[in-house]
Amino acid sequence: METRPYFVFGDLLANATAGALVGAISALIFGPSWNMLVAMFVGMAIGMVLSLPLALGLGALFGAMEVMVPVMTTGMVAGMVVSMRASMGDVGLGRAAEIGMMSGVGVMIATYLANAVIKRRAPKWTQ
């Protein structure tokens, strides 16, 4: 698990920012006129595409795959959650950004746990 403060802070910043941004933009795109299932898939796709430039930019500061993989996952999750929420009823921009940001923090924690589990399960794979 990453413990160096610079990178932990960078991961948190990258995922929270990506989540908030994708959440806010999703709130502008989706609304109650959308079918929830359609909104979910479109939201996931839009979230991933929107988070890519952010992942590339922040990756230059905080790490390549370690930023790109969770940030694009954040984009996918935040896009999915906010688009579905918006299809049930209007969600304000601030609330959407908040939901997106929480999604980002959740993805970051989940990725840290996944990393720890994968490395513990096969810290050294030898044939």
Add this chain to the structure above:
Amino acid sequence: MDAVTKAKWDKVAPNFDVMSGYGPEKRWAPYKRELFSKMGDGRILFLAVGTGLDIPFFPPRKSVVGIDISDKMLEVAKPRIDAYDGEIETHPMDVHEMPFGDGSFDQVFTSCTFCSVPTPVQGLAQLRRVLRPGGDLYMFEHTGSRYYPFRLMMNLMTPLTSRLGPEMNRDTVHNVGAAGFELREVQHVYLDVVKTIHATA
């Protein structure tokens, strides 16, 4: 020489360090330093030198032959090559067309290379050819993931990222075996995406 691949890396050479020179290198530094500490006293081939970002992690006083498909990348690498406390001889060269004789190296090192070689198994087979029997291949590579949702996302990203540079969903561990190497050890650096691989010819 693969003109398309060469042109792609020539184009990104001037700005490559902006994207990769700080965060990724700082984050991977402990793992790269550990991997390159395996460099011995025999003949060493390093593929691909790029802009020389890996050179500061080399142990001192080694004699290394470095190749890269892009001469523009090697131009950017020159100050790092000159600053190295040892010998680095570089050649612009395609891994598929290396003129080195069979078994002419004791060790081969790669760093984030086989995400970009267009035909990875053939490229790895060439590395096996130039390694002496029993010689070591040490790789620091990023690959695809076997786990959802990372696998799905990396498969979706690859058509886009391959236009700019690397592919995100390569199965490099499998490719090493397919090229005839004997796998010795795979260590995960980040998820099952960034890893070090040790194999022998």
